[in-house]
Amino acid sequence: xxxxxxxxxxxxxxxxxxxxxxxxxxxxxxxxxxxxxxxxxxxxxxxxxxxxxxxxxxxxxxxxxxxxxxxxxxxxxxxxxxxxxxxxxxxxxxxxxxxxxxxxxxxxxxxxxxxxxxxxxxxxxxxxxxxxxxxxxxxxxxxxxxxxxxxxxxxxxxxxxxxxxxxxxxxxxxxxxxxxxxxxxxxxxxxxxxxxxxxxxxxxxxxxxxxxxxxxxxxxxxxxxxxxxxxxxxxxxxxxxxxxxxxxxxxxx
Amino acid sequence: xxxxxxxxxxxxxxxxxxxxxxxxxxxxxxxxxxxxxxxxxxxxxxxxxxxxxxxxxxxxxxxxxxxxxxxxxxxxxxxxxxxxxxxxxxxxxxxxxxxxxxxxxxxxxxxxxxxxxxxxxxxxxxxxxxxxxxxxxxxxxxxxxxxxxxxxxxxxxxxxxxxxxxxxxxxxxxx
Ligand SMILES: [Zn+2]
Numbered sequence: 001x002x003x004x005x006x007x008x009x010x011x012x013x014x015x016x017x018x019x020x021x022x023x024x025x026x027x028x029x030x031x032x033x034x035x036x037x038x039x040x041x042x043x044x045x046x047x048x049x050x051x052x053x054x055x056x057x058x059x060x061x062x063x064x065x066x067x068x069x070x071x072x073x074x075x076x077x078x079x080x081x082x083x084x085x086x087x088x089x090x091x092x093x094x095x096x097x098x099x100x101x102x103x104x105x106x107x108x109x110x111x112x113x114x115x116x117x118x119x120x121x122x123x124x125x126x127x128x129x130x131x132x133x134x135x136x137x138x139x140x141x142x143x144x145x146x147x148x149x150x151x152x153x154x155x156x157x158x159x160x161x162x163x164x165x166x167x168x169x170x171x172x173x174x175x176x177x178x179x180x181x182x183x184x185x186x187x188x189x190x191x192x193x194x195x196x197x198x199x200x201x202x203x204x205x206x207x208x209x210x211x212x213x214x215x216x217x218x219x220x221x222x223x224x225x226x227x228x229x230x231x232x233x234x235x236x237x238x239x240x241x242x243x244x245x246x247x248x249x250x251x252x253x
Numbered sequence: 254x255x256x257x258x259x260x261x262x263x264x265x266x267x268x269x270x271x272x273x274x275x276x277x278x279x280x281x282x283x284x285x286x287x288x289x290x291x292x293x294x295x296x297x298x299x300x301x302x303x304x305x306x307x308x309x310x311x312x313x314x315x316x317x318x319x320x321x322x323x324x325x326x327x328x329x330x331x332x333x334x335x336x337x338x339x340x341x342x343x344x345x346x347x348x349x350x351x352x353x354x355x356x357x358x359x360x361x362x363x364x365x366x367x368x369x370x371x372x373x374x375x376x377x378x379x380x381x382x383x384x385x386x387x388x389x390x391x392x393x394x395x396x397x398x399x400x401x402x403x404x405x406x407x408x409x410x411x412x413x414x415x416x417x418x419x420x421x422x423x424x425x426x427x428x
Contacts, residue, residue, distance in 0.1 A: 045355055057259075192259070216298065
């Protein structure tokens with residue numbers, strides 16, 4: 001690859017938008033070319049600086065105001081929005097599964113397996129956002145949550161308290177996702193909810209951390225101590241990464 | 254439960270640059286989202302919602318531009334272009350530039366982002382704060398992916414220039 005071509009693709013490399021082959025070619029060039037390497041560094045220095053601006057904090061009053069307005073506008077809002085969103089989501093997932101059915105049946109690679117699993121946990125997470133009553137146990141104490149799962153699941157999930165790290169535990173429920181009952185733990189960070197799904201890892205799980213983005217939700221999946229973990233939230237990728245790292249470390253202790 | 258409220262509010266704040274304006278815009282956007290639910294195609298709900306937020310913000314910007322003492326976008330663009338010209342005249346030493354960008358503080362970053370023309374600021378905000386993909390940004394803004402890429406590149410180079418300029422101004426004050 002020539003420098004000119006590489007320079008055109010540096011931005012996309014930096015934003016993780018290149019297909020693997022192109023990415024490999026660009027990275028290989030950058031490793032052997034000081035000019036392009038310096039251009040990439042110039043780009044990379046900017047991201048943490050922009051991040052210093054931080055995100056705006058939504059005024060709590062605004063949230064309340066919008067909910068009031070919507071209720072006023074549409075008396076059936078509470079049910080209407082939830083159920084219409086839910087049915088739209090369910091319909092789209094069904095369409096995806098039917099549309100992708102051929103591929104799913106033909107190929108059973110880790111990637112596809114993870115892909116469909118990810119879609120399902122995203123859908124389960126969205127369902128929980130839409131219906132807050134789904135939280136069966138509201139407790140932030142791992143010594144209450146852990147025994148609560150006994151008898152409800154055929155495995156014992158890890159329950160880790162991350163309150164001191166700024167991720168308080170809201171509670172737990174059992175959810176049927178990806179063909180089996182899973183433990184679902186809900187944590188929170190500011191106004192963002194994080195759901196962690198846990199289930200025994202079968203042979204389709206590879207021993208590596210996978211990050212992906214589905215419908216604007218960040219998903220991180222990993223395997224530890226024989227369990228598969230899937231953390232999902234609309235929280236930004238770096239904070240969710242921090243959360244996953246903490247959970248991973250503390251569940252080993 | 255309001256999905257993606259922080260994202261909606263953040264985008265409105267960056268587009269309108271005024272807290273109360275942003276709050277009103279976000280409220281409008283959610284009402285519209287409810288009314289126009291039939292345009293929601295069951296996927297990419299975050300991008301769908303942000304598209305509505307953006308449209309409401311643009312309408313408000315257009316309306317306020319018609320009132321008297323609002324800086325025209327074109328004027329801002331002129332200022333930015335000038336800043337670029339000034340900073341690129343001193344492009345020789347590259348490493349001090351990197352250092353001066355890394356030194357930028359929160360309020361300098363805010364000011365620099367605020368000085369970007371709206372069309373550049375919105376793509377940068379959607380990418381850096383909302384972590385949308387190029388495809389999602391293209392959907393929200395309603396332009397081809399190639400345009401998203403060129404606007405992002407331009408937005409970033411303007412940010413570099415503005416931050417270098419801000420840093421130089423600060424040092425002048427120190428001396
Ligand atoms: Zn090169």
